[in-house]
Amino acid sequence: MSSNRIERIVIVGGGTAGWMAAAALSRFLAHGDTRICLVESEEIGTIGVGEATIPPIRTFNGLLGIDEAAFLRATQGTYKLGIEFVDWGRAGQRYFHPFGRYGRDIAGIDFHQLYLRERTRRAIPKIEDFCVSAAAARAGRFDRPQSDPAHPERDFNYAYHFDASLYAGYLRKYAEHLGVQRFEGRVEHVVLDPESGFVRAVDLTGQRRIEGELFIDASGFRGLLIEQALTTGYEEWQHWLPCDRAIAVPCASAGPPEPFTRSTARAAGWQWRIPLQHRIGNGHVYASAFMEDEQAERVLMENLPASALAPPRHLKFVTGRRKLAWNRNVVALGLSAGFVEPLESTSIHLIQLGIAKLLALFPDRRFEPVERDEYNRAMQTTFEAVRDFVILHYKLTSRPGTAFWSYCSSMSIPDSLERKLALFRGRGRNLRSDGELFGLTSWVAVMLGQGVWPEDYDPAADAFDEAKISTLIDNVQQSIQQTVLGFPAHMDFIQRSGGAAAA
Numbered sequence: 001m002s003s004n005r006i007e008r009i010v011i012v013g014g015g016t017a018g019w020m021a022a023a024a025l026s027r028f029l030a031h032g033d034t035r036i037c038l039v040e041s042e043e044i045g046t047i048g049v050g051e052a053t054i055p056p057i058r059t060f061n062g063l064l065g066i067d068e069a070a071f072l073r074a075t076q077g078t079y080k081l082g083i084e085f086v087d088w089g090r091a092g093q094r095y096f097h098p099f100g101r102y103g104r105d106i107a108g109i110d111f112h113q114l115y116l117r118e119r120t121r122r123a124i125p126k127i128e129d130f131c132v133s134a135a136a137a138r139a140g141r142f143d144r145p146q147s148d149p150a151h152p153e154r155d156f157n158y159a160y161h162f163d164a165s166l167y168a169g170y171l172r173k174y175a176e177h178l179g180v181q182r183f184e185g186r187v188e189h190v191v192l193d194p195e196s197g198f199v200r201a202v203d204l205t206g207q208r209r210i211e212g213e214l215f216i217d218a219s220g221f222r223g224l225l226i227e228q229a230l231t232t233g234y235e236e237w238q239h240w241l242p243c244d245r246a247i248a249v250p251c252a253s254a255g256p257p258e259p260f261t262r263s264t265a266r267a268a269g270w271q272w273r274i275p276l277q278h279r280i281g282n283g284h285v286y287a288s289a290f291m292e293d294e295q296a297e298r299v300l301m302e303n304l305p306a307s308a309l310a311p312p313r314h315l316k317f318v319t320g321r322r323k324l325a326w327n328r329n330v331v332a333l334g335l336s337a338g339f340v341e342p343l344e345s346t347s348i349h350l351i352q353l354g355i356a357k358l359l360a361l362f363p364d365r366r367f368e369p370v371e372r373d374e375y376n377r378a379m380q381t382t383f384e385a386v387r388d389f390v391i392l393h394y395k396l397t398s399r400p401g402t403a404f405w406s407y408c409s410s411m412s413i414p415d416s417l418e419r420k421l422a423l424f425r426g427r428g429r430n431l432r433s434d435g436e437l438f439g440l441t442s443w444v445a446v447m448l449g450q451g452v453w454p455e456d457y458d459p460a461a462d463a464f465d466e467a468k469i470s471t472l473i474d475n476v477q478q479s480i481q482q483t484v485l486g487f488p489a490h491m492d493f494i495q496r497s498g499g500a501a502a503a
Contacts, residue, residue: 004364007033010212012187012202012225014040016164017334017351018218019171020060024355025216026178027064029362037181039202039210051274051281052080052261052345053159054437055099060352064174072499074170075162076277078257079490081137083344087265088450090398095126095449096260097344100133100145100156101441103476106469109460111476112444114469116428116457121466125477127448131441132156132480137260141487142494154483159345161261161274161281183210187219190229198329198367199225213365214329217336226322226332233323234338240391240413241319242404243269243341245293247300248283249312254305259490263343265397266299267291268404272342277494277501279309285341290404317341319387325379326372331358337379340386343393346437353382381435388417389438389446395421396450421452428454 009025011018022038029036061071071077082098089095103111115127128134133156136142146154176182185204193200201211202225217225226232238244257275264271269286284300291299297312321338325331332338333354340346357378361371394408395417413421416433420443423429430443461469487493494500 004366005033006213006362006364007035008212009034009036009214009216010202010210011036011038011216011218013218013220013334013336014038014168014172014182015218015220015334016168016348017336018216019168019175020348020351021216021218021333021355022175022180023064023171023178024060024359026175026180028359035181036175036179037183037210037212038175039183039185039187039204041184041186043186051164051276052083052161052272052342053348054345055157055159056349056352057159060355066174069498071170072160072162072277072494072497073501075160075166076279076501077160077162077499078275078277078494079142079259080159080161080261080345081133081142081156081259083261083263084137085263085265085393085446085449087399088263088270088393088397090400090451095445096128096131096134096137097442097445097449098128098131098134098137098156099158100131102127102444103130104472106464106472109458109463110440112440112448113428113458113461114464114473116454117461118469118473120457121470124473127444130473130476130480132483133158135480135484136487137258139484139487140256140258140490141484142259142490143487151479151483158259161257161276163276163281164348183208187224190225192229196328197230199229214331214363217330217332218334220335221317221339223322223332223336225330226324226327226336230327230330232327232332234318234320235323236318236320237340237387238319240387240411241341241394242287242289242407243285244316244318245269245288245296246283246285246315246317246341247293247297247312248281248315249300249304250279250309251282251304252306252309253279256489256491261345264303265399265405267402268296270343271300271303273305277491280305283342285343287404290402290407321380321383324376325354326358326375329363329367331375338383340383340390343390344386344438346386346390349437350383350386354379378435381433382437384414384416385433385436385438388414388420389442391417392421392443392446393450396446396452398451425452425454427456427458429458 145156187202189203191201199215201209262273268291272283274281286296325337334351361375399405
């Protein structure tokens with residue numbers, strides 16, 4: 001065994017980020033030589049980074065060996081097949097960003113290219129009609145995907161909605177069962193090594209000192225270790241993503257939960273709706289430069305689908321990322337590492353990715369710079385790719401009438417996103433870059449959903465007989481309709497699979 005092995009890991013901050021880290025590190029690193037502890041204060045509380053997720057969360061839960069039905073019971077969870085966007089391109093318009101692919105590719109030609117070609121010949125339905133997850137979401141139905149070459153429409157993807165605080169509590173029990181020690185208290189002082197500048201300990205209220213070798217900063221926006229102690233710096237993206245406020249409030253259920261998240265554009269931002277088993281999560285994300293807090297709260301409360309269950313909670317944020325997610329012997333996760341507004345439900349995934357990269361590049365006490373640099377490069381690349389995808393929604397708007405949306409439609413955008421737009425506008429092409437989270441279906445969904453129609457299509461699509469492609473497209477739509485008719489209602493599936501929470 002290496003004498004440089006890290007033996008003491010200290011996680012500062014609980015909530016979703018802290019307990020996700022504790023659960024994963026205890027699952028894969030806990031043995032006789034490694035101690036993991038977590039410091040949090042019930043006085044401070046947590047923000048909760050979101051209640052909606054994207055499909056990779058299933059991989060994280062699976063690696064921890066978490067049973068899906070037990071997880072849904074514990075977190076009041078529901079299934080998620082994608083996101084419905086209302087009024088984003090223009091008022092009265094809806095489109096769906098699905099977790100699943102469109103149609104069937106042929107000989108390496110993407111289905112959307114065949115769709116674009118067919119659309120030049122005749123009127124055909126929206127492209128979302130050719131995706132089983134979108135069709136099932138619209139019908140309020142759900143079933144687990146199946147990998148069947150004879151019926152490729154059954155192969156799709158899904159994620160979850162859940163109560164973030166309940167998820168953190170669930171992971172806390174998991175981690176403590178594996179030996180993670182929790183300390184209650186506020187951090188009053190961070191002890192730095194005078195020579196290396198590394199964090200050596202945190203001093204808690206009550207004169208308790210917690211020493212460690214590797215520190216995980218899950219302290220939220222304030223970045224207690226990564227920023228307040230190490231002065232890492234923060235790169236702001238507010239000129240591209242001007243929303244800097246959010247108001248969250250739960251309300252009563254308004255019927256059976258829908259298997260998708262809804263995002264509705266408002267005068268200076270947008271409103272989310274996330275259906276759980278026992279309630280609906282609602283929130284209003286907005287730009288304070290274009291709307292006062294009182295007005296933003298009024299917009300949210302007047303557009304709740306049912307009665308509120310708690311007072312609205314106001315949050316402030318600045319979109320961007322920490323200049324280094326790993327600095328010296330501190331790794332920042334969650335809001336400590338950065339924040340891209342929750343439009344595409346990426347907050348929990350960015351925590352998950354940070355944990356996965358840390359495990360893949362796990363250091364010893366020498367903290368080799370090459371490992372740290374690779375971690376920072378990977379996290380920067382992914383944060384920027386997520387940033388670009390979220391900016392896309394704002395840039396493509398054609399909503400008239402408010403200063404906020406006029407600003408968004410006319411603002412300059414990153415060169416990386418400009419190239420993506422140009423490629424798609426030409427022939428509907430999209431080349432996935434290194435570290436990019438969102439794939440072809442996602443870009444096609446938003447581009448077409450918000451009115452960006454390519455000038456032409458990939459000429460390779462002309463290699464196929466017109467009648468063959470026309471028949472294929474019609475058959476795909478009919479097959480999807482028949483497939484979805486065989487799915488049970490969303491809540492019925494949850495109850496049948498044992499995931500229904502107790503009343």
